[in-house]
Amino acid sequence: MSAGTIINRTTMRKKICYILLSSLFLSTAVFSQDSTLLNMLTDSMTNQGDKGIVTQTFKATQIINLPTVEAPKRNNMQFLIMHRFGKINDGAYEFFGLDNADIRLALDYGITDRFAIGIGRSSLDKTFDGSFKWKILQQSKRMPVTVSLYELITNTTLKYEDKPYLDAKLRTAYTSQLLIARKFSRNLSLQFSPAWTHYNLVPTPEDKNDVITLSMGGRMKITKRMSINAEYNYILPDQIVSTTAYNSLSLGLDIETGGHVFQLVFSNTQGMIGPWYLTKTSGTWGNGDIYFGFNISRSFNFNKEKEAKKW
Amino acid sequence: MKKILFVMLVAIGFSQFAHAQIYITRTGYIGFFSKTPMEDIKAENSQVYAVIDVAKKNIAFAALLKGFLFRKQLMQEHFNENYVESDKYPKATFSGTFKSNEDVTQNGVHNVDVSGKISLHGVENPVTTTATLEMKDGKLTGKAHLLMVPGDYNIQIPSLVREKIEKEIKVEILIECSATK
Numbered sequence: 001m002s003a004g005t006i007i008n009r010t011t012m013r014k015k016i017c018y019i020l021l022s023s024l025f026l027s028t029a030v031f032s033q034d035s036t037l038l039n040m041l042t043d044s045m046t047n048q049g050d051k052g053i054v055t056q057t058f059k060a061t062q063i064i065n066l067p068t069v070e071a072p073k074r075n076n077m078q079f080l081i082m083h084r085f086g087k088i089n090d091g092a093y094e095f096f097g098l099d100n101a102d103i104r105l106a107l108d109y110g111i112t113d114r115f116a117i118g119i120g121r122s123s124l125d126k127t128f129d130g131s132f133k134w135k136i137l138q139q140s141k142r143m144p145v146t147v148s149l150y151e152l153i154t155n156t157t158l159k160y161e162d163k164p165y166l167d168a169k170l171r172t173a174y175t176s177q178l179l180i181a182r183k184f185s186r187n188l189s190l191q192f193s194p195a196w197t198h199y200n201l202v203p204t205p206e207d208k209n210d211v212i213t214l215s216m217g218g219r220m221k222i223t224k225r226m227s228i229n230a231e232y233n234y235i236l237p238d239q240i241v242s243t244t245a246y247n248s249l250s251l252g253l254d255i256e257t258g259g260h261v262f263q264l265v266f267s268n269t270q271g272m273i274g275p276w277y278l279t280k281t282s283g284t285w286g287n288g289d290i291y292f293g294f295n296i297s298r299s300f301n302f303n304k305e306k307e308a309k310k311w
Numbered sequence: 312m313k314k315i316l317f318v319m320l321v322a323i324g325f326s327q328f329a330h331a332q333i334y335i336t337r338t339g340y341i342g343f344f345s346k347t348p349m350e351d352i353k354a355e356n357s358q359v360y361a362v363i364d365v366a367k368k369n370i371a372f373a374a375l376l377k378g379f380l381f382r383k384q385l386m387q388e389h390f391n392e393n394y395v396e397s398d399k400y401p402k403a404t405f406s407g408t409f410k411s412n413e414d415v416t417q418n419g420v421h422n423v424d425v426s427g428k429i430s431l432h433g434v435e436n437p438v439t440t441t442a443t444l445e446m447k448d449g450k451l452t453g454k455a456h457l458l459m460v461p462g463d464y465n466i467q468i469p470s471l472v473r474e475k476i477e478k479e480i481k482v483e484i485l486i487e488c489s490a491t492k
Binding site (some may be wrong): 075225303 | 339360361362363364369370371372373375377384385388389391392393396398402404405406411433469471472475491
């Protein structure tokens with residue numbers, strides 16, 4: 001071992017010491033920067049704070065006719081006007097359908113954040129309806145879908161001179177729908193909904209009293225406050241025999257402004273509640289049996305002002 | 312040499328330890344208010360994380376935007392969905408420093424000047440404000456008011472509701488921090 005290497009070693013040691021010391025000071029310097037405090041906060045926040053509950057899967061309580069998983073929250077009431085003009089292929093004499101109209105007025109009220117009730121009245125067959133919507137599952141970090149149950153009872157009150165036997169029971173039908181929806185991204189939400197419609201009275205013995213249908217629908221946001229919607233309602237075969245019922249396809253455009261949602265609608269079905277748009281669609285897109293219309297909703301809030309934090 | 316190094320290390324360690332006067336809370340409060348003839352908007356978040364380092368005079372906040380509760384549920388959803396886009400930008404944060412002529416570790420109310428950066432909706436802006444820090448029995452309470460302009464944070468307000476939202480939003484901050492052990 002030569003003297004040179006020894007000297008080298010001592011200088012090496014000194015160097016290491018300096019590096020160690022300076023790195024220590026540097027580390028303290030880094031630590032004193034305020035971003036470290038913030039990182040400390042955001043780290044612990046990421047670990048616990050956010051449950052990732054998914055809201056606003058859809059803007060409105062219906063895609064077009066098909067109810068969505070959304071409903072008014074607790075102490076909120078929604079007034080909904082659903083309006084369909086006549087068929088576009090009625091021609092110029094009927095002003096392409098605009099001379100005729102069908103309307104449904106409805107009120108929905110949130111009893112809790114997950115349970116809402118509603119009533120409605122449609123001009124088609126002078127039908128009253130009552131409903132509830134119950135959110136069973138809520139999409140979040142742990143839950144892939146939101147699931148709601150929608151139950152609707154309808155009663156037609158249109159008078160028939162030739163059918164005096166039609167009592168309230170025979171005029172009543174029920175629709176149960178399981179609404180399964182997922183918000184895939186901030187823009188895309190899809191919903192799948194099997195439905196079971198029960199009629200107390202059907203036209204012939206060959207027609208089923210219980211009709212099973214499958215619905216698919218979704219929305220794609222094109223701006224923050226507008227989306228394009230579509231829904232398709234499929235009737236499983238061999239259930240409705242005596243009349244021709246087509247599957248209904250509807251397209252729409254949502255525009256949201258504050259407490260309003262405005263929906264422009266094109267559909268081959270005229271009815272706006274379960275038994276009608278699911279099982280009584282008489283027109284097809286191919287023939288030009290297209291109904292133009294709109295839905296407008298307005299929400300009202302009845303929550304009391306909470307007392308401001310005192311300080 | 313080793314000894315010197317050891318002593319220095321210990322000294323540095325102690326000095327850090329002695330200065331580690333960090334006060335923290337997870338239940339801080341931030342509220343914001345907008346009042347126009349058409350609409351009163353009020354939202355409150357009582358799960359704000361805040362930390363104050365008294366020795367280094369540093370201060371930091373973090374709040375989940377989904378934690379802001381509105382009286383109107385729909386308004387809350389629109390706030391998250393259309394305005395702050397909390398799915399993309401879940402947090403609002405502040406980090407900065409404070410200045411004071413007084414010793415804030417002493418009991419009493421101290422006026423301080425706070426400056427730093429607010430980060431919200433993917434935009435970072437410098438901000439300065441006056442605040443008070445009150446030390447009482449080992450608890451440090453901070454209070455401040457701010458005015459924030461949504462446009463500064465690239466939050467656009469559609470013309471249809473512009474009448475309903477104030478140009479400058481009042482923000483109130485209240486944190487009650489306890490010392491870390």
